[in-house]
Amino acid sequence: MTTMDRRTLLRLGIGTGVVVLAGGVTGYELTHPGDVPATLRAASPDRRRLLVLEMAGGSDGLSMVVPYADGRYRDLRPATAVDAAQVHRIDGVLGFHPSLENIAQQGASVVAGVGIAKPDLSHFEMLHRWQAGDPDGTVHPDSGFLGRLCDTLGDPSAPAVGVSLGLGATQSLACERVTTISIDTGNEGVFPAFGADEGVQDAFLAAQHAMAHPDRADLPLLATTRAGGDTALRFSDVAATLPEAADGYPQTDFGSQLRLAARLLADDHIGLRVVHVPMDADFDTHTDHPTRYAILMADFDKALAALRTDLARRGIDDRVLIATYSEFGRRVPDNGSTGLDHGAAGTALLMGPTNRGVFGEQPSLRDLDPDDNLKATVNMTEYYATIAESWFGIPAGDVLPGSPKPIPGVVSVL
Amino acid sequence: MADDRATIAHVLRRTTFGPFPGMTEYLARRGVDATLDTVLAAAPLEPVVPVFDEDADNNLNGPAWQWLRLMANPAAGVHEKMVWFWHGHLTSSHDKVATWDLMWRQHLLLRRHALGNFRELLRAVTVDGAMLQYLDGDGSTAQSPNENYGRELMELFALGLGNYTQHDVRAAATALSGWTVDDDGAPRFDRSYGNSGPVPLLGRQVVDARDVVDVVCDHPACARFIATKIHRYLVGIDPSPDRVGELVEVFARANLEIVPLVEAIVRHPDFLAATFTRARYPVEWVTAALAVCGMDDPALAYETMTALGQSPFYPPNVAGWPPGIRWVSPSCAVARAALAVGAPAIPEIAAAADPLTAAFERAAIYEPSITSLAAARGLVDSLGRHNPETRAAAVVALVLSTPEFALA
Numbered sequence: 160m161t162t163m164d165r166r167t168l169l170r171l172g173i174g175t176g177v178v179v180l181a182g183g184v185t186g187y188e189l190t191h192p193g194d195v196p197a198t199l200r201a202a203s204p205d206r207r208r209l210l211v212l213e214m215a216g217g218s219d220g221l222s223m224v225v226p227y228a229d230g231r232y233r234d235l236r237p238a239t240a241v242d243a244a245q246v247h248r249i250d251g252v253l254g255f256h257p258s259l260e261n262i263a264q265q266g267a268s269v270v271a272g273v274g275i276a277k278p279d280l281s282h283f284e285m286l287h288r289w290q291a292g293d294p295d296g297t298v299h300p301d302s303g304f305l306g307r308l309c310d311t312l313g314d315p316s317a318p319a320v321g322v323s324l325g326l327g328a329t330q331s332l333a334c335e336r337v338t339t340i341s342i343d344t345g346n347e348g349v350f351p352a353f354g355a356d357e358g359v360q361d362a363f364l365a366a367q368h369a370m371a372h373p374d375r376a377d378l379p380l381l382a383t384t385r386a387g388g389d390t391a392l393r394f395s396d397v398a399a400t401l402p403e404a405a406d407g408y409p410q411t412d413f414g415s416q417l418r419l420a421a422r423l424l425a426d427d428h429i430g431l432r433v434v435h436v437p438m439d440a441d442f443d444t445h446t447d448h449p450t451r452y453a454i455l456m457a458d459f460d461k462a463l464a465a466l467r468t469d470l471a472r473r474g475i476d477d478r479v480l481i482a483t484y485s486e487f488g489r490r491v492p493d494n495g496s497t498g499l500d501h502g503a504a505g506t507a508l509l510m511g512p513t514n515r516g517v518f519g520e521q522p523s524l525r526d527l528d529p530d531d532n533l534k535a536t537v538n539m540t541e542y543y544a545t546i547a548e549s550w551f552g553i554p555a556g557d558v559l560p561g562s563p564k565p566i567p568g569v570v571s572v573l
Numbered sequence: 574m575a576d577d578r579a580t581i582a583h584v585l586r587r588t589t590f591g592p593f594p595g596m597t598e599y600l601a602r603r604g605v606d607a608t609l610d611t612v613l614a615a616a617p618l619e620p621v622v623p624v625f626d627e628d629a630d631n632n633l634n635g636p637a638w639q640w641l642r643l644m645a646n647p648a649a650g651v652h653e654k655m656v657w658f659w660h661g662h663l664t665s666s667h668d669k670v671a672t673w674d675l676m677w678r679q680h681l682l683l684r685r686h687a688l689g690n691f692r693e694l695l696r697a698v699t700v701d702g703a704m705l706q707y708l709d710g711d712g713s714t715a716q717s718p719n720e721n722y723g724r725e726l727m728e729l730f731a732l733g734l735g736n737y738t739q740h741d742v743r744a745a746a747t748a749l750s751g752w753t754v755d756d757d758g759a760p761r762f763d764r765s766y767g768n769s770g771p772v773p774l775l776g777r778q779v780v781d782a783r784d785v786v787d788v789v790c791d792h793p794a795c796a797r798f799i800a801t802k803i804h805r806y807l808v809g810i811d812p813s814p815d816r817v818g819e820l821v822e823v824f825a826r827a828n829l830e831i832v833p834l835v836e837a838i839v840r841h842p843d844f845l846a847a848t849f850t851r852a853r854y855p856v857e858w859v860t861a862a863l864a865v866c867g868m869d870d871p872a873l874a875y876e877t878m879t880a881l882g883q884s885p886f887y888p889p890n891v892a893g894w895p896p897g898i899r900w901v902s903p904s905c906a907v908a909r910a911a912l913a914v915g916a917p918a919i920p921e922i923a924a925a926a927d928p929l930t931a932a933f934e935r936a937a938i939y940e941p942s943i944t945s946l947a948a949a950r951g952l953v954d955s956l957g958r959h960n961p962e963t964r965a966a967a968v969v970a971l972v973l974s975t976p977e978f979a980l981a
Binding site: 216280282284325328341343345346348354362366370373374376381387388390445494498500529 | 720897914966
């Protein structure tokens with residue numbers, strides 16, 4: 160499915176300038192626009208971590224990375240096309256959305272045409288498939304793709320191998336062997352104290368711990384609830400010792416999520432390998448797409464720039480792969496409400512120690528599916544295989560259905 | 574007596590936002606069947622007209638707080654519980670809907686139809702101003718119909734995935750077109766933008782919104798979809814295939830009247846047997862917890878619900894708040910504890926000879942697990958040198974943190 164055709168290979172070389180090997184960890188200098196940062200070399204596999212950004216609602220790939228040179232794009236989207244003069248050009252064909260200034264400068268591996276063979280147009284069905292790593296909705300695993308990575312990579316005694324920065328359990332981190340947890344950026348996973356007297360506080364916390372011990376008489380949901388308390392208390396014990404937060408993040412939900420993500424990724428005590436960030440932003444732009452998408456991308460860009468600077472300052476930017484996904488892209492033609500209805504294949508970004516440029520193949524705007532959507536050129540599982548195999552060294556077949564092959568050349572391991 | 578109280582508490586957890594202190598004991602004198610009669614017959618509550626302040630979510634007289642007061646009203650019965658169900662099913666969010674006025678009109682619509690007829694409810698909500706804005710019916714034209722409402726109507730509101738095709742979505746969107754919301758918040762149909770000729774939907778011909786709702790409601794998947802979802806809400810688990818068949822028959826025979834369906838669900842042995850099968854939703858947990866604390870604090874209520882991930886009038890997306898174990902995840906344990914540690918010293922518990930039992934009973938936990946009971950006893954013992962007020966507050970805080978109290 161993944162076709163490293165001639166055009167893609169050309170883009171790898173030409174579109175990205177020169178792929179330079181970095182001699183050690185390089186902090187990105189935001190103050191020198193125009194400089195192309197050298198490609199960062201990935202840390203040794205055992206030190207690598209993953210940060211996944213979930214853009215729920217269906218982010219329009221053609222607006223994030225715009226086929227600005229294609230006249231067909233403008234024909235099909237009279238009301239929502241991005242102005243070609245405003246995009247940050249990647250090559251002669253594609254360019255980043257105008258709001259993605261920092262990403263354009265700091266670099267990203269663009270994976271165009273990510274999707275599945277027989278797309279469904281339901282948010283919930285498709286988000287579930289992405290979270291479960293079940294492209295055709297036929298395997299129905301109890302676990303999530305990220306949860307299976309955690310199971311393979313993590314230590315069962317660790318307080319948290321995977322952390323999701325959102326409320327409530329998420330399918331994506333569901334696992335069988337290790338502990339994963341969702342935490343609220345508001346309290347950062349720290350259990351509240353009872354009263355002001357230290358003795359009373361200790362007694363109350365001891366009672367909470369006692370209550371969190373398994374009770375063999377519990378009905379299943381009661382046991383799950385009790386275990387949730389235990390996980391929360393164990394995480395809370397280490398949450399107080401996380402590295403300090405950095406400045407420079409935007410005062411938005413996503414900014415807060417990434418600020419905490421950096422602290423988790425920099426920590427060496429909780430055994431963490433994967434951070435999942437469910438974005439609260441609404442990418443479901445059935446109406447007023449151009450204005451809404453520009454705001455969404457501006458926040459996305461600023462918060463990510465702050466994160467990448469933060470990781471570089473902490474000296475861990477070579478350890479962190481940043482990966483995005485959305486459950487689907489959007490309909491190719493406008494819908495008449497200055498918006499875009501649900502679509503199929505979308506665009507994903509990989510950032511960190513990766514080679515810049517466009518991977519996979521941009522789907523044709525002249526060969527749409529019967530619903531006027533983009534046909535996938537890279538399967539979800541091939542995208543995931545790149546994360547599992549190229550980044551973590553986990554055979555893709557261990558964590559994904561079928562025998563998906565990673566997209567070659569993305570991760571910079573030279 | 575103890576068994577009866579536990580069963581009555583179970584009924585009240587599932588059919589109201591309680592039980593509130595003393596209510597289980599009061600109803601225990603009359604029995605389980607009489608308790609069911611009481612909650613089913615309870616008159617719908619009448620909300621006062623809220624103040625619409627667009628700048629303040631935390632407005633004492635605003636829509637959300639007025640609603641929370643009704644949930645916390647001991648006179649509320651199944652009707653109030655179903656108003657909450659429909660808000661999470663036929664969703665709209667003030668995040669996207671322009672005004673509180675529109676959100677409140679939709680709220681009143683849900684109150685009006687909560688125990689009415691599903692077809693009439695769906696007709697009304699399909700052309701409700703807030704819904705037109707939320708799912709982009711507002712301004713959709715037959716020329717280029719917006720698919721959002723047509724899809725979610727079938728996928729999430731009435732039929733479920735797999736019962737329609739993309740062709741049906743387009744047909745429904747076409748027939749639903751022509752509606753706008755005017756500057757006063759009133760829904761308007763403009764013939765010149767609407768659909769005028771028949772389009773094929775689910776094997777029948779439809780022209781307008783009313784036809785669409787009729788065809789959808791007549792589809793065999795509809796009664797099954799709604800009956801299953803209400804069963805899941807009230808019983809906490811999916812009905813068995815046989816049970817679905819029975820409920821579909823009840824619901825269809827009643828022409829989609831909601832009361833016979835709800836009665837059939839809660840008067841069945843499955844309902845009484847299904848203890849500890851679902852988590853309390855945050856609104857349920859917070860309302861019950863504040864009642865245990867004897868606190869009327871809608872600000873704290875709203876703040877805690879939001880921290881738990883459930884703010885009334887702000888569902889996270891069109892599917893509403895998902896059921897399942899997310900509400901008993903570790904992050905929820907932390908958020909619940911944040912409210913619990915603020916528990917006051919309740920005089921009756923501080924003065925009780927057995928503060929432990931008094932605290933559990935106040936929380937309507939009549940058969941606590943050995944582990945929870947032992948932890949609470951250990952807490953009381955270790956606070957022996959502290960005053961009774963501190964002990965009372967601490968034990969209530971712990972009882973509110975028990976896994977038992979987290980479940981409905």
